[in-house]
Amino acid sequence: MLSRTASDLYWMSRYLERAENLARMLDVSYSLSLMPQDGRGDGLNEIAMPLLITGTLDDYLERHGDLHAERLLHFFALDAENPASIFSCLGAARASAHAVRGRITADMWENINATYLEIRGIAEQGLSRYGMSRFCEWVKERSHLFRGATYGTIMRNDAFRFIRLGTFIERADNTLRMLDARYEMLELRGPSANAAADSSAAGYYQWSALLRALSSFEAYTEVYRDAPGARQVAELLLLRADIPRSLRACLEELDIILASLPGANGRPAQRLAAELDARLRYTGIDEILDEGLHEWLNEFIPLLAQLGSVIHTSYLEAA
Known part of the structure; x- marks a missing residue:
């Protein structure tokens, strides 16, 4: 192509x-x-x-x-x-x-x-x-x-793969940015943030609205019994592979799609996608919160942008 x-x-x-x-x-x-x-x-x-x-x-x-x-x-x-x-x-x-x-x-x-x-x-x-x-x-x-x-x-050909590639990298970026914006709106910055810190009515409606915006509210109620809080929402939207708009789900798809594209010129993109997918696969929510959710998100957003840049260099620039 x-x-x-x-x-x-x-x-x-x-x-x-x-x-x-x-x-x-x-x-x-x-x-x-x-x-x-x-x-x-x-x-x-x-x-x-x-x-x-x-x-x-x-x-x-x-x-x-x-x-x-x-x-x-x-x-x-x-x-x-x-x-x-x-x-x-x-x-x-x-x-x-x-x-x-x-x-x-x-x-x-x-x-x-x-x-x-x-x-x-x-x-x-x-x-x-x-x-x-x-x-x-x-x-x-x-x-x-x-x-x-x-x-x-x-058809399930390269055209289909590039369409899916664009969808999932855009979706992953959006999930990160929306989660970070809601977290900052509730002033829950720093490693001490936990579910108790956003137990107010405002916190409940902010987190619920975010989950609904990402079509994940029903999934949240199925997985957790507690009211939505920073810890549970972050775990759901970052680390669970069974949530369609989670970061983990998007990176798994990106890894699979890139690995299926032919040619050696895509190896840098394939390697970076695999590294980011493995990082999420073996990261726990406690590690993220210990670092600070805002800090972790602002570290990962540029990594996702880097993946987009490498995809562009590998596949989308005319030789």
Whole structure:
């Protein structure tokens, strides 16, 4: 497969996964902003959380000045001038899909094309009329439909592997950033953090909202009996291989996919993925908390970025 084709397939899936992750992020922030606050912040600060997670705070302030709830939501949802918005991500995904139209199935193309056309209609209608929660659910639903069309119709060849590669590296990064943001919001920094430190009502709703945003709340209630806390949530989202959006699950998939790609030029990416997977496989939650959850996450996020860079060098750059 040509590196340009692999790159388009990889980024098509990354942008689609990013759009879904942004919708999940916005949904949890918007829902929490509507709840009574406890004095550690207000609803506007909660809505601004995606700016900190995605590193777009400076871009927003440069364009819009002060934080404003309605402008913040539009900035992340439908702003065509913001390259990090859901609208821009879906547009970029469609452009990549169009470039590899012959390597994806008709069902996949029709889904992604219809999604882009529909979001253009939503943008014309306006977010205030469409509804924020309804919009986030729509984005997630369209992502699920595309994933279903992909799994149900495409051959299990290199095209399928590069699509999955983009999905899982984007998903792993999002899980790390969302977990770190929630942890900081609750001011649970340092090695002394434990379940007792976030036993308040605010802690319960923050952790529950994070679990729901990552479609892991039902799994949490099946695994743990206690109310959600830093220790249990971190263990679930970082170390359990049976949670679809956990870091461990994503790295296992990345390791398997990279190992299945032919050619010797991918060995650096394969080696790094295997090392990161082995590190998680033999790490316990106590080791992470002893180091400090915030510190551990901020050490692992650059490692994941490094893996993405090595994948790009190994497979996606023209020789």
